Amino acid sequence: MTSRSLRRSAVVLTLASTTLTTGLLAGTASAAPQAAASKVDFTLTILHANDLESALLPITGTDGGTYGGADRFVELVQQQQAAAVTGKPGAGQAGKRGVLTISAGDNFLPGAQLAASGTDAAQPVLDATAFTAAGFDVSILGNHDFDQNPDYLARWLEDIGSGTTVVSGNLGFAAEPALLAQVQDGTIVSTHVEKVKGERIGIIGLTTPELPRLTSSRGVTVDPALARIANAQAAAYAAAGVDKVVLVSHLQDIDNEVALAGQLRGVDVIVGGGGHELLADAGDPLVPNGVTPAGTYPLTPTDADGKVVPVVTTAATYTYVGRLVVNFDAKGVVTSVDDAASRPIPVAAQGPDAVAPDAAVNAQVVEPVQEYVSSLAEQVVATSEVPLNGLRNDVRGRETNLGDLVADSLLAAGRREAAAAGVTPPVVAIQNGGGIRNASVLPAGPLSALDTYTVLPFANFVAVAPAMPVSQFLAGVERGLTPDGGFAQVAGYRVTYRAAQPVGSRIVDLTLDDGTKLVTNGVPTGALSTISVATNDFTLRGGDGYPFDGVAFSVLPVTYQQALQTYLTVDLGGRVTAADYPVGGEGRIRAV
Template identity: 75%
Template sequence: MSLTHLRRGTVVATVTAAALAGGGLAGTAAAAPAAEPQPDFTLTLLHANDLESALLPVTLEDGGTYGGADRFVELIRQQQIAALTGQRAEGMAKKRGVVTISAGDNFLPGPQLAASEDSGRPIYDATAFNAARFDVSIPGNHDFDLGPDFFAEWIGDLRPQTTIVSSNLGFEDEPALLARVEDGTIVTSHVVRERGEQIGFIGLTTPDLPRLTSSRGVTVDPDLAEIANAQAAAYEAAGVDKVVLVSHLQDIDNEVALAAQLSGVDVIVGGGGHELLADEGDPVVPDGTDVHGSYPLTPTDADGEVVPVVTTAALYSYVGRLVVTFDAAGELLVVHDEASRVIPVAAQGPDAVAPNYAVNRQVVRPVEQYVADLAEQVVATSEVDLNGIRNDVRSRETNLGNLATDALLAAGRREAAALGVTTPVVALQNGGGIRNAAVIPAGEITALDTYTVLPFSNFVGVAPAMPVETFVAGVEHGLSGDVTGGILQPAGSFAQAAGYRVSYDPAQEAGSRIVDLVLDDGTVLVADGVPTGALETISVATIDFLLRGGDGYPFDGVEFTVLPVTYQEALETYLVEDLGGVVTAADYPVGGEGRITPVA
């Protein structure tokens, strides 16, 4: 796609004022047309996002295989070489460069990340990341799931050539990350030099970071447009005439909206939303992912200039390849449509690639063995199918939701006394924290299943004296999703319940849907939509993520104690010790037992 006709300041011809007036000076020649801008530098941006510790390949029901860190690395290395040595298409410059970018969420708690804990080696995710030779990365929300200290450890395992660019986060209150700032690994801006050309990078992370993860003392500046525009202007003043914004805003539509407020940014590489951008005829992974839009998206900025916006689907499944050409003044002339697309990490088809041997040996094989060992560790058996389907746990009571929330309550009761904390009487778990997205069939439950169901680094927390009105507001928030056709729609904030029963009217406005709320001991907190005042405070067990206001819960500011147990550990312990290794159909019937009930 040629952008010349959309660029600010494009001059087709120069005409004198006298000529416009119909006059002209004798002997004055007509003004010559301005020279057409010429290709000077072709830049290939190879990019990925939301890798999320999906180090192992996935095999589909039809036997097809895709993903895996080993094939991803082999593919991205091939593309790095091709960007500099491959045949030049029409409109490309002789001078070429390539930069490899990650738009955040480089790892995710779960069994594949846990494989690194006792390995005695660098973090496997960092080993794969290094092998892919990423030049630039930014922080995503999941990069803080294990806390700032683990993020700093992961950064410490990266090769020196990788720079973390973070233009809107502050690390002054996090010593481990501050040390990375002081040694130059984390920077607010970064210039990559390719073939004598300077490409300036800006890195922005979602302002919702504290509500999405365990970012602790990391501060967030939410004024993204102001930050980006100020840095772009600083680059221009310093003679850096090509600017790439890398952002992790949770939804590529947020990047598109931000583009309209920007000036001086040439390209945006986004992450966090897992969207697949592709054009008709492009090979894609046959995993059922819908195509969100064309590659690239082409919004215009505050000056009316086109800004290509790209992202890829997640989990080592694609490498994005955006090829653009600039003129000598740093103006973006062309997005090379034929060369630009996402490339699936596949073992079959036109883009098939073999695994990288070193990554297969150093990363994939040991992680496979660790996960295989977890899959052999049977921790319980179930008499009933356990429903963890994504949209179900995010919109209604399910028996797996009940099981996970009961585990929180049991852990809170088990640990509270030792810490001198009031024993909790209720618990809630956001459906977005239940991640297996499937039904666990009746039969054996393994240690691997507990990780798959509850993969994050959330710790169990107890708020021993939460005001009842705050708890009720939290239950309301868990029922505040959109309603279509009288049915509550899926939302990650939906609250699975333990220790209480709630009925709600989806026809009412969000925040006013509770009809009745009754504790298991019979205490009525809400009757016919009206708080009873039966209690002033209540001890609540949940995950620390929610107690810090994550997923929009109104608990931020309430005093709480974090217990030394993750929610995955709580589930495994509950299955083994509290249930004696047996999940009965009587205790956990299909469809739940009426803890959360919509009323007409």
């Protein structure tokens, strides 16, 4: 197994690299070197999932078969929970067996399927209904769990009830009353010991330090010292006689969990989330979606003491249930991972792992969501003469015509709502490419209301900074020329730039649509001192690394999805023309 390069620099820069080991814990009940002669005393099955992201409906695979869906997922989890503790123990397993069911965050995601739950807090969040039915013992919080803002997260937490303990070791909630109430009633805890068949298992929960820049977490604070927090909690558990420790983390890429493992002491297993990676071994059944494994199941880095720590994660959106079977001796030392029993189990309707839908979840969740989504798909809001490019790598690296369309809709919404908000109408607009999520090319032809949700699923609101210093705006433009989730799709200006130059010296020329030149030959002209900028509130809060912290802005009562739908129906009269939105965009952003 080879480790891919670390991609999330904000996390990994503070973590030392670690050596990965293959095979030290592999094989049916194979012994780890540190406990070669120990007798197996307890076998723990960890069932885990991550990044469920409101994918409540089943998916049609590349082979025409069906997989995923909350109803089949719940049925599979329940079957595995029962199988883990009934029947004859597997070879090398202990007679005393237990099961622990874990979610590693991103339990829901804004979009059409989440919108099916409505905005009335008296109505149940359908994602919470499915989550509760699955019987998760423990969950942590991912970045997308804050996308609807902390108040919606509090609504979801209330709906999941008391059956799941939410563990958060590095987040602070004192400035968010709705979440603080969840802390005070014990729904959210900083540490937790789960009792499983008389055994005590300490849980550590960590969320990415990048949280404020990835989502609408508002006043939630984040402690970035992940290794220090984890080691302190593991030591406290050991002092209290808790000899089994599971770290659950949401660090955006499983390589970040692997890197963190090398800094740890006293952690037995790591369950990661946020990266959507599929870990699997040769021969493991997979869902038919073309995703290839990113590594073996489990990964096996070593910790700061040279002890192997199994690290697992699963692919996203209700497609797999991970099953890691770990053997412990009487002192709580991991003696082996049961490799024959450990693997990702596909949520499939066909094949050797086929599972029937859970009837209650189908009726209570899947059917109403399908009805709602179908109604959106039937609601045509516009017709496009041209394919609209929302491919992930394109909207995050260059101008596209869909990016132009979205940026234009922000500018139009800002101008439409400016008077009511008492702000100067915006002159320019910026949309971070990472907020455009359809990851596909919408074909020429009808555009539905469902398409607008697919393109812009988050609960981001249009916002206007009416008097942003031009120097700060130009710094934002510079940041938006980096090919990643913060790459800017733009409206109201044209910019030429040198991609090879570092941030801060990329802009060659920048001209507003009215002809005003803000930069010429790399030099700011000083033509304006301030400028009114429309974007989304996530970006104005510094999301995706935009240097807008501290700028005054007003949030308008329009989500960016609503802005797009209104722009299509009202401003464009239901017609997207090839002249206005040509393939490749109209040349607003040009590398020279």
